[in-house]
Amino acid sequence: MSGTSERQAPPMVEGHATQGAGPTRFCPACYAMNPWDAAGCERCGAPLETPRDYDARLVWALDHPDGATAVRAAEVLAARRRAEAIDPLGRMSRRTDDPYRAAAAVRALREFEPDRRAEAYLAEAAHHPSVIVRRAAAVASGARP
Numbered sequence: 001m002s003g004t005s006e007r008q009a010p011p012m013v014e015g016h017a018t019q020g021a022g023p024t025r026f027c028p029a030c031y032a033m034n035p036w037d038a039a040g041c042e043r044c045g046a047p048l049e050t051p052r053d054y055d056a057r058l059v060w061a062l063d064h065p066d067g068a069t070a071v072r073a074a075e076v077l078a079a080r081r082r083a084e085a086i087d088p089l090g091r092m093s094r095r096t097d098d099p100y101r102a103a104a105a106v107r108a109l110r111e112f113e114p115d116r117r118a119e120a121y122l123a124e125a126a127h128h129p130s131v132i133v134r135r136a137a138a139v140a141s142g143a144r145p
């Protein structure tokens with residue numbers, strides 16, 4: 001599916017899967033897919049504007065239907081070390097539907113240590129139902145002297 005002539009590439013956190021008529025994007029409120037040029041979400045009516053602030057967009061992307069986008073957003077948030085990302089990452093680390101997302105959140109939270117909230121989420125992740133997440137948490141705490 002490469003080589004199609006599209007308009008300017010949309011920013012990372014906006015969905016741009018090509019579906020029939022053309023590019024689509026995700027609703028920032030309910031994550032429904034909508035035509036790229038829709039005025040509002042066809043499911044919930046919310047305006048199809050993602051948050052303007054870069055960090056807010058990254059936080060928004062943590063719940064993106066595309067898991068790879070969510071994982072990448074967690075990595076960028078970890079590199080930026082903005083405190084407002086800790087609780088959203090903590091919520092992501094609690095997810096049980098996708099252990100790879102939760103593990104990515106755990107790895108991101110490690111970058112915020114010794115923040116107390118981040119450490120609390122990491123301690124909680126040590127008891128996550130998925131072994132993938134528990135392992136990420138073990139590496140996180142084991143890597144510290």
Ligand SMILES: [Zn+2]
Binds near residue numbers: 028032043045
């Ligand atoms: Zn919606």
